[in-house]
Amino acid sequence: MSEPELPDHDEHADSGSPEGFYNTLLRCEWTEPHILAKFQENSVKKILQHAIRHVPYHRDRLGFLLDGNGNINLSRWLAVPTMSRPDVERNYQDLIAEEVPKSHGEVLTASTSASHGRPLVLKKTRLHDTAIACASFRHARTFDLDWARPLVLIRALAGRARRPSDTATAPPKWGPDWMDPEQRGERVRMSVHTPLARQIERLCEMGPTYLNTSPANAMALAAFVARHPEKRPAILALLTVGEYVSQDTRRECREHLGCELIDVFSTAECGVIATQCPEHGGYHMQPELTVLEILDQKGKPCRPGETGRITATPLYNYAMPLVRYQSEDYATVGGSCACGRPAPILSKVLGRSNHHFVLPDGRYVRPEPSSSELRQFIGFRRWQLVQTGTGQAEFRVSAGPGGDPLDAEAAEAYISSIIEGEFAVRVIRDAILGPTSGGKFASVLRDFGEHGEALANVG
Numbered sequence: 467m468s469e470p471e472l473p474d475h476d477e478h479a480d481s482g483s484p485e486g487f488y489n490t491l492l493r494c495e496w497t498e499p500h501i502l503a504k505f506q507e508n509s510v511k512k513i514l515q516h517a518i519r520h521v522p523y524h525r526d527r528l529g530f531l532l533d534g535n536g537n538i539n540l541s542r543w544l545a546v547p548t549m550s551r552p553d554v555e556r557n558y559q560d561l562i563a564e565e566v567p568k569s570h571g572e573v574l575t576a577s578t579s580a581s582h583g584r585p586l587v588l589k590k591t592r593l594h595d596t597a598i599a600c601a602s603f604r605h606a607r608t609f610d611l612d613w614a615r616p617l618v619l620i621r622a623l624a625g626r627a628r629r630p631s632d633t634a635t636a637p638p639k640w641g642p643d644w645m646d647p648e649q650r651g652e653r654v655r656m657s658v659h660t661p662l663a664r665q666i667e668r669l670c671e672m673g674p675t676y677l678n679t680s681p682a683n684a685m686a687l688a689a690f691v692a693r694h695p696e697k698r699p700a701i702l703a704l705l706t707v708g709e710y711v712s713q714d715t716r717r718e719c720r721e722h723l724g725c726e727l728i729d730v731f732s733t734a735e736c737g738v739i740a741t742q743c744p745e746h747g748g749y750h751m752q753p754e755l756t757v758l759e760i761l762d763q764k765g766k767p768c769r770p771g772e773t774g775r776i777t778a779t780p781l782y783n784y785a786m787p788l789v790r791y792q793s794e795d796y797a798t799v800g801g802s803c804a805c806g807r808p809a810p811i812l813s814k815v816l817g818r819s820n821h822h823f824v825l826p827d828g829r830y831v832r833p834e835p836s837s838s839e840l841r842q843f844i845g846f847r848r849w850q851l852v853q854t855g856t857g858q859a860e861f862r863v864s865a866g867p868g869g870d871p872l873d874a875e876a877a878e879a880y881i882s883s884i885i886e887g888e889f890a891v892r893v894i895r896d897a898i899l900g901p902t903s904g905g906k907f908a909s910v911l912r913d914f915g916e917h918g919e920a921l922a923n924v925g
């Protein structure tokens with residue numbers, strides 16, 4: 467039997483057709499693993515050739531991948547040094563491609579949310595954005611989302627790349643833009659800093675709607691509805707992005723918002739990296755878009771079951787190619803998925819290392835307190851569990867809505883019972899807890915303060 471041919475992505479870029487790109491992704495979804503691997507290999511070789519030719523930063527760094535005939539030899543891939551955020555900051559100008567193929571569309575400037583203290587500015591192409599959008603559409607399709615329903619996005623609004631469509635007068639729609647606008651639902655954006663009561667009011671006005679927001683904001687909405695069940699909006703599904711999703715978050719959203727959570731792991735630098743499987747809960751890598759590697763502390767690829775640092779090479783950002791870019795996020799390698807899709811899975815996306823506790827034997831663990839259990843002891847107060855030293859933790863609770871109970875002793879006993887290892891837990895009352903300017907909030911954190919590891923408050 468002959469191999470089914472996958473079209474070249476450039477073909478679609480040349481014709482400027484996001485629909486063509488999307489159809490390519492649909493074809494890749496159920497193809498044979500070796501065909502998918504070949505597709506990725508061709509894309510990697512192309513962007514590496516481009517990077518060596520047109521990006522000063524990569525010229526020497528990647529030159530050794532060329533063989534005597536000027537072809538890319540990927541057997542040397544593991545010798546390519548990784549790069550990280552400080553490398554981008556230090557070498558910003560040298561990372562900008564001197565030229566970008568016309569077929570990749572215009573070059574845009576984007577910046578990450580400011581949760582690290584200052585945003586990271588990046589260049590990207592229109593095609594990179596198209597690829598990410600098409601991967602998101604493919605993911606939505608696997609969950610049978612209905613494009614005709616509205617979508618409310620409650621996110622950090624700063625730092626988005628400006629698009630011509632933002633100034634258009636027609637009401638914005640979501641879903642594939644090659645579809646008839648009549649068949650596409652309204653898209654409404656709100657800031658994640660909007661008071662919860664107003665967020666709920668707007669969601670109720672929308673009728674049955676999808677909601678795209680951070681897991682932390684989803685938790686805050688779930689707690690609000692738990693207190694005011696008469697104000698429960700009709701959320702069809704919750705699309706989360708940008709933070710670790712705990713089982714507690716999934717439980718709370720199911721119980722109080724009445725919806726399931728559909729998660730995508732993506733980063734501002736690299737785009738969509740892995741998407742939740744509709745059948746088995748792991749996260750499928752996106753080999754058509756990104757070379758994803760999970761590396762151990764020595765830089766060796768992790769085997770299934772092992773946890774390591776996420777290292778990504780996005781395949782369509784020809785404006786500022788990032789090659790083996792390491793974020794601060796960790797994931798567990800999962801192998802192949804029982805659903806039959808050829809894209810390998812991450813069994814867990816763990817998020818930032820400082821969102822975990824470290825045990826004296828060096829293991830990273832993530833305590834998973836249950837909000838519904840905690841409600842008996844702290845009511846609807848917001849909480850945060852922080853490792854402050856070896857064997858030391860603080861359980862911080864906010865002042866919370868008036869009249870809520872606070873049984874510090876019982877809360878302390880509960881928290882001690884769910885942390886692995888010996889920990890002295892101290893309850894801190896009236897803590898000021900809320901999202902950062904980037905709209906993120908870590909409910910579990912490791913922060914040894916000035917005298918220990920220098921760790922940012924949240925990733």
Ligand SMILES: [Zn+2]
Pocket residue numbers: 743744745746750803804805806807
């Ligand atoms: Zn699967």
